[in-house]
Amino acid sequence: DLVKDEDLEILAELGAGNGGTVTKVWNKKRGCVMARKLILVDAKPSVRKQILRELQIMNDCNSPYIVGYYGCFPVDVHVGVVIELMDAGSLNDIYRQNGPIPIEVVGKVAEAVLHGLMYLYDVHRIIHRDIKPSNILANTNGEIKICDFGVSGELINSIANTFVGTSTYMSPERIQGAPYTIKSDVWSLGISLIELALGRFPFTDSQDQESESEDEDFDEDPTLPLNTQRPKISMSASNSDKKEKRKSKGVSLAGGGHTMSILDLLQHIVNEPAPKLVSRKRDFPEEAKVFVEDCLYKDPGQRKSPQDLLASDWISNSKVTQEDLKIWAQSTISQD
Numbered sequence: 019d020l021v022k023d024e025d026l027e028i029l030a031e032l033g034a035g036n037g038g039t040v041t042k043v044w045n046k047k048r049g050c051v052m053a054r055k056l057i058l059v060d061a062k063p064s065v066r067k068q069i070l071r072e073l074q075i076m077n078d079c080n081s082p083y084i085v086g087y088y089g090c091f092p093v094d095v096h097v098g099v100v101i102e103l104m105d106a107g108s109l110n111d112i113y114r115q116n117g118p119i120p121i122e123v124v125g126k127v128a129e130a131v132l133h134g135l136m137y138l139y140d141v142h143r144i145i146h147r148d149i150k151p152s153n154i155l156a157n158t159n160g161e162i163k164i165c166d167f168g169v170s171g172e173l174i175n176s177i178a179n180t181f182v183g184t185s186t187y188m189s190p191e192r193i194q195g196a197p198y199t200i201k202s203d204v205w206s207l208g209i210s211l212i213e214l215a216l217g218r219f220p221f222t223d224s225q226d227q228e229s230e231s232e233d234e235d236f237d238e239d240p241t242l243p244l245n246t247q248r249p250k251i252s253m254s255a256s257n258s259d260k261k262e263k264r265k266s267k268g269v270s271l272a273g274g275g276h277t278m279s280i281l282d283l284l285q286h287i288v289n290e291p292a293p294k295l296v297s298r299k300r301d302f303p304e305e306a307k308v309f310v311e312d313c314l315y316k317d318p319g320q321r322k323s324p325q326d327l328l329a330s331d332w333i334s335n336s337k338v339t340q341e342d343l344k345i346w347a348q349s350t351i352s353q354d
C-alpha cells in the first residue's frame with residue numbers, strides 16, 4: 019500500500035540540493051518516520067503523469083543497498099517521493115561535519131555502492147547516473163545505501179531542461195558526450211571515495227602541489243571507533259554552526275581561496291591525469307590505492323567493472339563488520 023501526502027506530517031528539513039528539498043516526515047497511518055523529497059517539475063500534466071508512472075519502478079527495487087521506496091504523488095508544481103529515512107544522513111553530510119571518513123569505512127562504502135549498482139543494472143537494467151557522496155546514505159544500524167538513481171527517463175529530461183545537469187563527478191567520456199554506461203558510475207564512485215577519504219573534493223587547480231587546506235579543520239587521523247571507545251565529544255561548534263559552515267564551504271572546488279570554474283574543471287577532467295588516493299598527511303593501504311586507480315582509468319574500456327571491483331583485495335580482505343559500521347555511524351551523529 020503506497021503512502022499518500024495526506025498521511026504525512028512535516029517534522030524537519032533534512033537538506034536541499036539541485037532541484038529538490040528533503041524533509042523528515044511522520045507517517046500518521048503507519049506510525050513511523052520517513053523522508054519526503056519534493057522535486058520541482060516544470061512540465062505539462064501528461065509529462066507529470068508519465069513521471070509518476072515511471073517512478074513506480076522504484077517499488078520493485080528491493081535490495082539492502084538501495085534506499086527503500088514508499089510512494090509518490092503530485093504536490094502542486096512538485097513531484098513528491100517518499101523514501102526510507104536514513105538517520106545518519108548522506109556521506110557528504112557526515113564528512114563535512116566530522117572530517118575525513120576512516121579508510122576502512124570508505125571500503126565498506128565502496129562495497130555497498132557496487133552491490134547497489136550491480137543490483138540496479140542486473141535486475142532492472144538501470145544505470146544510476148548520479149553517484150556522489152550526497153546520494154550515498156547511512157543509518158545508525160550500520161547500513162549504507164544509494165538513492166536518486168535514474169529510474170524515470172521523463173524526470174531526467176525535465177530536470178535537464180530546468181537545470182544545468184553537469185556534475186563534477188562526471189566521467190571524461192560523459193563530458194565528451196558518450197552515452198552513460200555502468201562504467202561512468204564506476205568513475206563517479208572513484209572520485210567520491212577519494213573525497214570521503216581526504217575530506218575534500220579531489221580536484222584542485224594545482225593538483226600536483228597538494229592543497230594546503232586539506233583537512234584544515236581536522237588535525238586528527240580518522241580512526242574507526244571500536245566497541246571499547248566512546249564517541250568523541252566535540253564542544254567546538256553547535257549543530258547549527260556546523261550546518262552554516264557546511265553551506266558556506268559549498269561548491270568551492272579548491273582550497274586556499276583558489277576556485278575553478280565549472281568549465282575549467284570539466285576541461286581538467288578530460289585532459290589531465292585522473293586524481294589518485296594520496297595525501298601528504300597520511301598513508302593509505304596499497305589495496306585501497308589500487309582499487310581507486312581501477313575506478314579511475316580515463317578509458318572506460320580499461321576501467322574495471324563493478325563485478326571485478328567487488329572481487330578486489332581491498333573489498334575481500336576487509337575486516338569491518340556491520341557492528342563496527344553501526345558504532346561508526348552512531349559516533350557521527352552523537353557528537354552534536
Ligand code: ADP
Nearest residue numbers: 032033034035036038040053102103104108152
Ligand atoms: P543532493 O543529493 O544533490 O544533495 P537532494 O535533494 O537529493 O540533493 O538531497 C539533499 C540532502 O537531503 C542530501 O544531501 C541529504 O543530506 C538529505 N537526504 C536526502 N535523502 C535522505 C534520506 N532518505 N534520509 C536522510 N537524509 C536524506
Ligand code: MG
Nearest residue numbers: 035152153166
Ligand atoms: Mg540526492
